[in-house]
Amino acid sequence: MNNSFTIQTVRYPNLGWDIAADLYLPAGFDQTKKYPAIVSTHPIGSCKEQTAGNIYAKGLAEAGFVVLVHDASFQGASGGMPRFIEDPSIRVSDIRFAVDYLQSQPFVDADRIGAIGVCGGGAYTVHAAITDHRIKALVSITGVNYGRLIREGFAQFKPRELAVGIAQMRMAQAQGGPRDAANLLPESVEAAREAGITDIDVLEATEYYKTARGQQPNGATSQLMSFSGAAMGWDAFLYAEVLLTQPLMVVIGDKPGGFGAYRDGWEIYSRAASANKRIIVAEGWSHYDLYDKPEPVAIAMAQMVPFFQDNL
Template identity: 70%
Template sequence: MSISIQHVTYPNLGWDSAADIYLPADFDPNRRYPAIVSTHPIGSCKEQTSGNVYAAGLARAGFVAIAFDASFQGASGGQPRFIEDPAMRVSDIRFAIDYLQTLPYVDPQRIGAIGVCGGGAYTIHAAMTDYRIKALVSITGVNFGRLIREGFSNFDPVAALQAMAAQRGAEAQGGARQVINYLPPSVVEAQQSGISDIDVLEATDYYKSPRGQSANGATSGLFSFNSAAFGWDAFLQAEVLLTQPLMVVVGDKPGGFGAYRDGCEIYGRAASRDKHLVVAEGWSHYDLYDRTEPVALAMERLVPFFKQHL
């Protein structure tokens, strides 16, 4: 027997969210299962690493797992498209929990959360203010607020915000939306333009090739709406509010997106008494998306962690 996937929609703020529910191979609708919300990276979708790797792996381990598309992205509703607003991404996690708690086969007191890349940091932030999350795992989590203030704005956040303000003003007056792609079209083109950062090159290899490419994984962002992330910090108040059991998984090959640094930071700052930092030695940020060996290493640690706390 193999795991099964159900495609569902459920209400969000004036639109519907689209999600895939991964069910264990021996699924019995008359039982009550622990359930885990899986949140995708920035510019990604539910069919990629949050769903086909981590949600699927958790289902094989006996959990119900739900991987959803962010609002304004993928198959979920919301206009305009391609908004990447941290507050909305955190809100999406709460709505996924709402939905899980309506399902008769989910134990509403045994809900956990996992996220990959930006989704890992969004999961951390959600857990600080939603104690329905009983345990959480961040897989190579990236604090998008820090990243957009630094590398994504060429370390000139004020100039970036000025450009976004001008663009949003133009759009408000009828101008065309400016949708940017976070990545180069291919690894070859990235290298030809002088890019050498491991995260950018490996992200391009994942998202722009058959390895991870998906129709809904657009790696796109609405430029003028990205301004919302500049004043946001995924880890704000973690020393006080992040009390649930926490596991942070990072690779030890650091890249420009900063997951290794962010992982070490939140591990140190979290108020959680039960917290674990798992370093996948010899592996990178994007290896933890889908490469067999580092994913197996992560699963070997996170499955017992969730079984203990859920």
């Protein structure tokens, strides 16, 4: 309970399992009224209690919006087996089911639904909006195109070799081998530095996810890599030049890192067919600063709130 918003935990059906979500409701919420609503999608390896929820959903609820933050299928408190699958098409489908849920609620104005996402969730939100025009306006917060990232960073720029490795893992598991989820991050910043890692995104991700700053029980930072083949041929921005016509806001920091949010932000801003589009560059701030640091978050919220007020 909070004086400026309340949170209700809800569950609703997805393809063949249930989704766990938190519904952020504004102060003075009145079930007999109609509210604009927003779907908030968490990063890869994250959960609904982290930045998409406790930072951005909270801020938007305080501004008067109903916000739904869901755990991805196969992750967090949501259903789906095996665990820790990160499949872009299903992650995008999760957003569509979140819109379904909001449109089923009598207190939501079904024609005034927006969407935001953070990191991988930002690019998933873009992809969802390209083909689901029930989403009337969207914001990508330091969004990362996961298809590009897995072909480049995850594959160390050797995507064909990674594809072979994924095939070998999947075959071994099909023949009875264990399904081991890989931890996407070092155990600590110190361990990362000892391993010779210098990339700002890896170091700051570790500092966020592996310390009290951002750590949550369901923020597992784990992935079943044998099921990652679906991401290899995926592009978050496919057909954006043709179909992404809704109002779009892109928020990025100007300190580039290995995950590529800076370049992806400028790419989708350039490619989107939206007549109403803008890019906000938080100068002096990085990808993970935009997760929870008060100053860059304030930069994002100061633009995002009036953007949704104007377009929902």
